[in-house]
Amino acid sequence: MSDSVKKSLKLISSSRLFEGDLQRFEHYSKSCDSNMRFSVYLPPQAKKGKLPMLLWLSGLTCNDENFMLKSGAQRYAAELGIALVAPDTSPRNTGTAGEEDDWDFGSGAGFYVNATRLPWSKHFQMYDYVSKELPAVLGANLPLDIARMSISGHSMGGHGALIVALKNPGMFRSVSAFSPICAPSKCPWGIKAFSGYLGDDRMQWLQYDASELIDKTSEKLSLLIDLGAADEYLEAQLFPDLLEEACVEHKHPLKLRIHPGYDHSYYFVASFIGDHLKYHASALAG
Amino acid sequence: MSDSVKKSLKLISSSRLFEGDLQRFEHYSKSCDSNMRFSVYLPPQAKKGKLPMLLWLSGLTCNDENFMLKSGAQRYAAELGIALVAPDTSPRNTGTAGEEDDWDFGSGAGFYVNATRLPWSKHFQMYDYVSKELPAVLGANLPLDIARMSISGHSMGGHGALIVALKNPGMFRSVSAFSPICAPSKCPWGIKAFSGYLGDDRMQWLQYDASELIDKTSEKLSLLIDLGAADEYLEAQLFPDLLEEACVEHKHPLKLRIHPGYDHSYYFVASFIGDHLKYHASALAG
Secondary structure (H helix, E strand, O other): OHHHHHHHOEEEEEEEEOOEEEEEEEEEEOOOOEEEEEEEEEOHHHHHOOEEEEEEEOOOOOOOOHHHHHOOHHHHHHHHOOEEEEEOOOOOOOOOOOOOOEOOEEOOEOOOOEOOOOOHHHOOEHHHHHHHHHHHHHHHHOOEEEEEEEEEEEOHHHHHHHHHHHHOOOOOOOEEEEOOOOOOOOOHHHHHHHHHHHOOOHHHHHOOOHHHHOOOOOOOOOEEEEEEOOOOOHHHHHOHHHHHHHHHHOOOOEEEEEEOOOOOOHHHHHHHHHHHHHHHHHHHOO | OHHHHHHHOEEEEEEEEOOEEEEEEEEEEOOOOEEEEEEEEEOHHHHHOOEEEEEEEOOOOOOOOHHHHHOOHHHHHHHHOOEEEEEOOOOOOOOOOOOOOEOOEEOOEOOOOEOOOOOHHHOOEHHHHHHHHHHHHHHHHOOEEEEEEEEEEEOHHHHHHHHHHHHOOOOOOOEEEEOOOOOOOOOHHHHHHHHHHHOOOHHHHHOOOHHHHOOOOOOOOOEEEEEEOOOOOHHHHHOHHHHHHHHHHOOOOEEEEEEOOOOOOHHHHHHHHHHHHHHHHHHHOO
């Protein structure tokens, strides 16, 4: 696999940042049968050997650049010697009818599921892409030790981080989320996405719902979750109470912090990404 | 003045950030005869009294948000107790014919001059706006001590910071610039802008050219300038050599640093904005 993977990786751009390098790549994704882009921040320590990494999943309307432009995470990553990887949030320009029609479905809104319903199932295989294909591509091409991975994300990407971690015991050293969609099978964004990508079979939906996965995971990986009390989507879309109830019921370790005054924007992420990176660095050490 | 100023200030948005508040305002600018927007970051110390501030001038195509979204400066500002203010880079939607035609002239490209040539002279009075009107608006409406101001900026905004500081002895405690256009009367961006806003009279141009102002200032305010050696505009547009020559000739203090590998992007600003804020904080103390 790694030979074909290496051939297909194309460097789009590179910028020096905190003495490390922020690089943007494009490659052909077999899972999505589409070209995909991702961004990688390699701190200066990457010149000396393979580094542990944080996989970051972004939210609705984002691509691979938002986190790198807005979070300020690279400063901490350079201090801690952790690489950062941010994939896009969906395939793009696949020719799927309607892919650009909605901001919360299709392009920029892959929801980290494997679509089973036509026409979306042809390309929208984001679960396989982020949990299987991308880590293999990273390990084969870049100075990254994929045996030392943690995962985090924001909003739709917070949902993605939680489900990918819960469904893959042993794959990640630690998991955290900012403002995650905690029960997508029950909120408007999730119902729209799951109906479109998965159809009416609600049993399929539950496989991608963190609050429903808590009782199915064989691993008690602690969940670190930060939310803003002034988050404009908190009540209508995020439903942290349902995740908290599931964690209490199944004795799953959860650290849920509500921060007064903070909203749903990247300014909230920027304010606490340092805390999260230190948390992940501690889990990734050794 | 402060009464009419207070009436016209409208809060557009507010986000909590590092325990402070990032606020976006709109107001009617008399200088520009136009509504203008600016962003202010008030660190948590603003709850206790008036704060010193850094006035940040942005580059071509930017508005008041780019610096706040991309620089990561707020983390340092919160640590140091300094407010940050970023105005827009031009008036917008003025109805001036051609204002949206070019990315390097008109909207998003005011060049911090007072236009003297029609039709631009009706609204494009950015020099007066940033050096006179905006500080008065800030002092009258926000917990800012405009007797303790420093100034900085990037690219076109680096040029703006240098000329506004050089033309106003005593107004700023310190000045710095990232990747500034150092001799706008001689580079393509500046020649286009000055021709358009000021016409053919080159004596007018020299009033807005940092390299030409060095021998005219009565104040020996030290200039701190950072540039990236991989800056794609370094040779064709920035001309730091001309500014350095003028500083040497007139014994004007200059600290010019060239950083290997860094480009012209906000990633360069993000990498060194902490250094600059500490430098300004030291000048603003007391």
